[in-house]
Amino acid sequence: MKAATYKGPSKPYLEVKEVPTPKPGPGEILVRVAATGICHSDIHLFKGDFGPVREGFIPGHEISGWVEDFGPDVKNPWGLRKGDPVIVSWIVPDGICKYCASGKENYCPAAAGRMPGLVGINGGHAEYITIPEIAVIPLEKGVDIYYAAPIACAYGTAYHALREAGVGPGTSLVVIGAGGVGLSAIQLASAMGAYPIIAVDIRDFALEKAKELGATHVINSTKEDPISRIRDVLPDGADVIHEARPEPDLKLSMEVVARAGTIVVTGLGGPKSTFTVNVLPFVINGVRIMGSLGYRPRLDLPEIIKLVASGKVDVRKLVSHTYVPEQINEAYENLERGLHARAIVKWG
Amino acid sequence: MSSESFIFPSPQWAEAFCKALNENPEYREAAKDWVWDVVFVATNVPSTVVNAIAQLMGLSGVTSNAGAMKFKLRNGTCQGSEFYIDASKADADYILEADYSLWKDLIQGKVDPVGAILSRKIRVKKGSFLTLVQFSSAAIKMTNTAMKVPTKFLA
Known part of the structure; x- marks a missing residue:
């Protein structure tokens, strides 16, 4: 599959190349990526502000796409089917700790060690991503899947x-x-x-x-x-x-x-x-x-999706720039120049 | 201080206050690091007061009910004052605004200046609130000085 992988802290930060398509492990879902957002947190990541980043890491934590496949032992609480539109949360809580139990899953200690595209898990600047199912949230029908990517971070x-x-x-x-x-x-x-x-x-x-x-x-x-x-x-x-x-x-x-x-x-x-x-x-x-760190994926994201589906929030208005994967370094360059309201990269 | 009293607010009162600040060593010490011009705006000035000030200044047809006094305050000294019968014409690094009645209470010692600022009875229209708070001692000395200016309130 095509992916944008991390090169190093000096520009260009990323290299677009072919890498093996991941297979979903136990409890994971394979998502075919529709779009990813270009977020300022990525610049912190590239510069090493969050710690060292390994070469070849796939960033991108603002992700929308379609369910492509299920790994073994998936519980599928949302009743997702192949082809369903989803967004992917960059906060991946364990769902069982005291923080999750008290509705503060954005502060789940397990989530701190596995943030797709930021820490531990490859992100969505690629054609596919595998992700623990707890981070996969269904989109409502009628919500534009490409412009929905910023729901998973900015919104x-x-x-x-x-x-x-x-x-x-x-x-x-x-x-x-x-x-x-x-x-x-x-x-x-x-x-x-x-x-x-x-x-x-x-x-x-x-x-x-x-x-x-x-x-x-x-x-x-x-x-x-x-x-x-x-x-x-x-x-x-x-x-x-x-x-x-x-x-x-x-x-x-x-x-x-x-x-x-x-x-x-x-x-x-x-x-x-x-x-x-x-x-x-x-x-x-x-x-x-x-x-305030991020959001509670299973609580906040569905509420935002309802606001979008109801027409009260038009996500298409936020996105000012759309890029193809080959332009991803240009996208980050423009982000650093302050040119974006929000930008997305279309992958699928 | 002479026995002559000055209408508040007026050019004469502003000048007398400026002079009084320069004669107050306590203010000089408390405000030694203050280096900004300040405008005090009095809103809802009663028409009897406005008319008297206008007459004093030889003006007619004054419609504004908000007057302002500007003080050029540097390192504990007052380097000059200006009076504006129309407050909208006054500008400075700091603009502090309050009702005429609040300024009157302040000069008569009925109101604590720091409390008035913190409770926003005196509104900081322009300038850093946080810097102002650091000069609360100077504000108190300034008010004490104002209380010594022979003042005539027409309303």
Whole structure:
């Protein structure tokens, strides 16, 4: 099969070549890949921020496709059949630990050691992928399978963060960083009834996309003072701030968060990234600061898929660029240049 | 300090406050690292006050009910003041806005400035809230100074 394999930390990061098609092992499903997303986390991976990556590793953790085959001992709780459209979660929980039992399967210790395309398991930048069945989630009919790939990362990460932060009807929201996750958050929050929704970024085209996806106000922080602009709209601050930029620092967030408000961080930062918080306003304003990793595959992803199937969230609006596998290095180059809202590679 | 009293807010009051800040060593010490211009905006200024200030300034047809005073504050000194009968014309690194009645209470010592900022009765329209909080001692000394300015409230 055709696959994009890791070469090393200097560009081009990947090489597209023929590799053996994997066979599903016990409890695994073979998925024929339709599309994979181009995600900023991959850049961290390529640069070794998550640890050393072996040459030949297949990245790609935002995956949609069709069920191709089942390995032995598959329990198939969703009743999947060959040819069914699915998305593949990059969080692969064991399903039995205390975290999974308490609905926090994104923090399952077993999942930390096997993230397809990121840690341990080959990912989806290929024509096929084998994956433990717990990570395979059915798509609803009518959902475009190619444009559904970002549900498995950008939308999932944004949705879980918004839910954890308590976003609902009437929640005032500021999203800092209108990349894939930030834009997904804006679109989902709009569908969830948040208002107003303020997007902050340094790229005009990203802010245009933010408006298209539901931002009520957009601020280019290189051209306007974001603190005073946000305070003009929200004199008492925002109920929720979503720090979705790759290098979160909480500086703007702490300036504009409302009393008893929440700052939720999904940007991963680099291995040495830190932030500092002024203690007095943090305490007396009762600010809640939380990190949010990914999503709960069996809980969050089906809910997002319902939102998409109902027409409340149009995933086609998020994707700004589509590539063929041979263009995958160009796709990452463009990602690093900040040109994408979200990009996908079509494999099938 | 002379026995003359000044209408708040007015160009004369701003000038007297600036002078009083320069005469206060406690403020100088507390604000020694402050290097930004500040605008204080008073909203909902009663029309009797607006009319009196307009008359004082020789203006007519004033419709704004929000006035502003700008202070050029550097390292514990006040290097000048400006008065704007229309607050929308005033700009600075920091813009702090509150109702006329809140400023009045503050100058009369009925309100704690730090509490007013933290509770957002004084709204930080522009500038870093977090930096401002670090200068809470200077804010208190500043308020203490304002209380010493002979002030006339027309409403």
